[in-house]
Amino acid sequence: MSSTAESGTTRGTRTVIVVGAGPTGLLLAGDLAAAGIPVTVLEKRGEGISNLSRAFVLHARTLELLDARALADDLEAVGRPLERLRLFGKLSIGLDTLPSRFNHLLVLPQYEVEKVLHRRAVDAGADFRYETELTGLTQDADGVSVHVRGPAADPGTLRASYVVGTDGMRSAVREAVGLPFPGRSVIKSVVLADVRLAEQPESLLTVDAVGDAFAFIAPFGDGYHRVIGWHRGRAVPDHEEVALDEVKEITRRALGRDFGMYDARWMSRFHSDERQAPAYRVGRVFLAGDAAHVHTPAGGQGMNTGLQDAANLGWKLARVAAGHAADALLDTYHSERHPVGASVLRSSGGIVRLAMAKTPWARAARGVLTTVLDTVGPARRAVTGRITGIGYRYPAPRGSHRLTGRRVPDVRLADGSRLHEALRGGRFVLIAPKAATPPAAGETGPLAVRHWAGDRRTALLVRPDGYAAWAAEAPGPDAVREALQAHLG
Structure with a gap:
């Protein structure tokens, strides 16, 4: 198998290998290629976008980042906006007052996001190598040697200046650099199913937790709906087969009815973990998205956090790879994004624990939180800012102007542009x-x-x-x- 560039450089510009072609890897590859950085994307899957996605929402901050890449309008055209995010029970958060052009959730399957990002990366010149699996890597002062197994009969080695692991929870890149992934399984035996519904839900996103059961329903837009469900008393291994009757029963417990589910085209079972790598950078190797952090699906923050990781790392890696900035700039990726990942673990974990509250004191805490968020504006804005991503601020040097490190809204400029x-x-x-x-x-x-x-x-x-x-x-x-x-x- 041929090397991307034996020395890790091409015509004086350093090269990058991105491992994993999910949303995080696709956005990063597109940013690097658009900046003129030679980038190769390695993906274990065959060519083609999988529609077995778990993510179904884009939050305001992610839509802003996509707008800065001229992609948001295309996604808005195929997705469906939702002005309130329901978390559990009576607790929902209005988004129509968000200080953003995108003052809503955009409901659409992950594969629609992947299509747009993949097309952009290809058009910008990213090199995709499918059915290619990373088996190990070694790095030195000049670059990284990536050992792969692909369509060719013999294993091969690729060479690049930098490697980014966007290869998910079971990241081969993270394992290759010896980073632990501390944390634990929070929810076991979560069922997934893609089904048709005889009765349409009243809301675009349907979610609730009652007693020992939780259920979530979202539309694909092609006549099928994704159902995610969990029951406290049904803790079985991930490999155990899922039956449609089990999905129906969990949904009835959590939502009061099963909406006449039928014609399941796909069903599976998984467990939800809370984990975070202690470092997002090891020398010339970086982690982003689920390779760096995983958490419960509560609040729909998973894909969004990964895309925001990519947007943070991409421009820094492009500037350093092109020789326009010192290597120290790359250290700020960890210092800025690791605290955000930790915050997402806390907020998503807090939501799911309150949603599944069983003890009287936990249910009382849930009631207090619902009241506070309904009546206290600053508390509601803080929670909304965390979930939507617009409320995070990066560290700034001492004595800096108060705006330094803050997200800048999409302001109108003197020439009429944004x-x-x-x-x-x-x-x-x-x-x-x-x-x-x-x-x-x-x-x-x-x-x-x-x-x-x-x-x-x-x-x-x-x-x-x-x-x-x-x-x-x-x-x-x-x-x-x-x-x-x-x-x-």
């Missing part, structure tokens, strides 16, 4: 006061210069992932030049 449009192409965007004379205007390689639509006096440098890298109030030209030099070189 910030997300200016971010397309993986650029930094400098938003300057109208009266200021920035050091450059228009498009200048990795930087786009724009002006505020109003009279704001803040100068704001926005990273390619939509977070503020630097900000200052009415700075002089020298201060702006120093900031650009520090972040763009």
Whole structure:
């Protein structure tokens, strides 16, 4: 099997291997290829997108990142918006007041997201190698040797400057670098089924927990619905066959009826874990998505967190691989995203534990939380910000402007465009006061210069992932030049 690049570089540009072609790997590969970084994607599956997906929602922050890649409108056209997220019982959270252009959930199967991301990565020039499995890797000062088993009769070795494992919970990349995956199984014997329904649910997403049972129903859009169910008293091994009657019984217990389920085209059983790798970087090897963290499906945060990992790592890896930034930039991937992963484990775990509350004190706590979120605005905004992803802030240097490290909304600019449009192409965007004379205007390689639509006096440098890298109030030209030099070189 031939090597991507024996030295790990191509015409002076370092190369990247992404292991795993799920949503996280596809977004990352597309970002790297669009930035001109040679990238190879290894995938154990044969070519073609699997429709056996567990994820069914895109949250606001993820839609913002996709909008910055000109992909959100295509997905909005095939998905269905939902303005309230129901968590359990009477607890639901309204999303219509989110400070985002995407003030809703978008309900659509994971494979629809994969289709769009795959097409973008292919169009940008990413090299896909299917039926190719990583069997090990070794790294040195110059790159990583990836040992693979593929369609060819003999195993082979690929060489790259960096490797990113986006290969799921049972990550071969994580195992190859010797990272543990501490945590535990939280829910065992969860059943999955794709079925037709004789009776349509009243809500686009149907979810509830009653007594010892939990059930979730979401539409594929092709006449089938995905059902996820669990019953506390039914703890059997994952390999035990699932019967439609079992799915119906769990659904009746949790939702009061089974909606006339019939014609199951696929059924399976799995267990839900809470685990997180202690490090997202080991030398030249990185982990993202389920390879780095897994948690319960409560709140629909899994695929979203992985896509946000990819958006954070992609621009950093592209700049370092192209020689435009120092290696230390790559360390910020772990320092920024590992705390987010830990937070998602806590929030999703908290939701599922409250949903399945059995003891009187736990049920009382659930009731208190429901009341607080219904009546206390700051608490509701904090929870909504966590679940939708728009509330996270990255660490900022001491003494920084209050906006540094924060997500920047999709603001309107003086030329009538939006910030997300200016971010397309993986650029930094400098938003300057109208009266200021920035050091450059228009498009200048990795930087786009724009002006505020109003009279704001803040100068704001926005990273390619939509977070503020630097900000200052009415700075002089020298201060702006120093900031650009520090972040763009």
